[in-house]
Amino acid sequence: GGEGGAGFARPAGARPAGWGPGAAADLAADASPRRRDALAAAAAAVLAAGAPGQARAEQQLLSFNDEVIVGPPSKLQRVVVNVGDKQALAKELKFWTGALKMQKLGEYVDAAGLESTVVGFPLEGKEGAFGMEFKVDPAVLKRRPASILNYNVMQPFVNSLNFVQVGFRGKAMEAFKAVQASGGDSLIGDAQYLDVESPRGVQMRMAMRKEGEPAVELVGLNVEVTNFEDAKRFYIRTLGFKEIPYPEDEPSVQPLSVLLEPQSGPRLLLSPIPVGRLKELDLDEFENLVAVAPDLQATQRAAEKAMEAAAKEDAGKDEKLKFLLQQATQDSERDKVRAAIELRQRNGNGVKPSIQASGSTLLFNDGVGNMVSLVSAGDFAKSLQSVPSA
Secondary structure (H helix, E strand, O other), rough: OOOOOOOOOOOOOOOOOOOOOOOOOOOOOOOOOOHHHHHHHHHHHHHHHHHHOOOOOOHHOEOOEEEEEOOOOOEEEEEEEEOHHHHHHHHHHHHHHHHHOOOOEEEEEEOOOOOEEEEEEEOOOOOOOOOEEEEHHHHHHOOOOOOEOOOOOEEEEEEOOOEEEEEEEEOOEEEEEEEEHHEEEEEEEEOOEEEEEEEOEEEEEEEOOOOOOOEEEEEEEEHHHHHHHHHHHHHHHHOOOEEEEOOOOOOOOOOOEEOOOOOOOOEEEEEOOOOOOOOOOOOOOOEEEEEEEEEHHHHHHHHHHHHHHHHHHHHHHHHHHHHHHHHHHOOOHHHHHHHHHHHHHHHOOOOOOOEEEEEEEEEEEEOOEEEEEEEEHHHHHHHHHOOOOO
16 A cells, blocks of 8 residues: 555555455464464464453553553544545445445545545534545556465465444345445345455445444454554554453454454454465555544553553563463473464564654554554544545
8 A cells, every 4th residue: 555544644665565354264374283273272372471361450451660551542534445546446436335325525635646535424524424535546556466375374365454344224135235236246144244345355344233324333454463462452552442342242253353442433343363364465455544533642652651561561472481381281282382482483573563753643553564544633624624636
């Protein structure tokens, strides 16, 4: 991707090089059955090494130097997707307005001259509505297609943007017909939901609702397992999101996924995937998220404290794994811990959560290359008053 988010840009190349909703992640890293089993278990071991145990409360997880780190509550406002030309844009808009009954919220031109169209459900008024933003970037047409299969493990690469869930007022068969008539593809589903794909390849989950107005309910991201806890904590500590249980009566999602709730707007679902299985992020359709923060300076301070805390906690993970290896009494236990250590070593220091200022925007990297442009409510409102494209 390049730049995105109602004129709020992320730097080019900021993302390092999604089956769809609820896909099961094969955590194998080589062909050996024993190593495959060990590495599959290692994912849980890595998560457990960083997650709060029975002896640690969530309050302690968020604490660092006796200070609780929780940034001001921010709100997800946009998902930005790139398209190559106006013809591709027209196909995408036909899908989102036809199958999902979204409305056009605005057309904008960013500082680089790239045009965007935003669609959504204007229930709260144009300034408050969550939107899907489609940015026309001719550079997309010059890029090679992203690889779709990891030949080392013979498993498909997955998208960074896992899926976007929309509450659909109606029945699954009605949704199916609407998708097919609007240029989308229906993938899988039942009476409760339908997983579909837009012409650009954005995966959607249409959740059937008997009542209520249509709304974007959650945005799902895939996060590599070795960065999962870091990313989760950073969203909590920096954006002020809260971890909540995933509803049992909702369509199934990836095991060990975490649901995060902002003060308002769509929820964020983080799903763990194996290292090396993300599609090349500079070649996929997902550009970035846009979030509105009530106090950018306070958010930046929380982010800086969160990064300091994450560095200490990361060192603690290595120490804990060494301790677990020393305490292991059976070969199976030692295999699991060694595989967890191997995963961390293979991942290296990797990309850690970070945040930087760019004018009046904070650019937030969740640690695996998913970019969030954080802006103030005032700046976001001003962006909506930009001169529309012709």
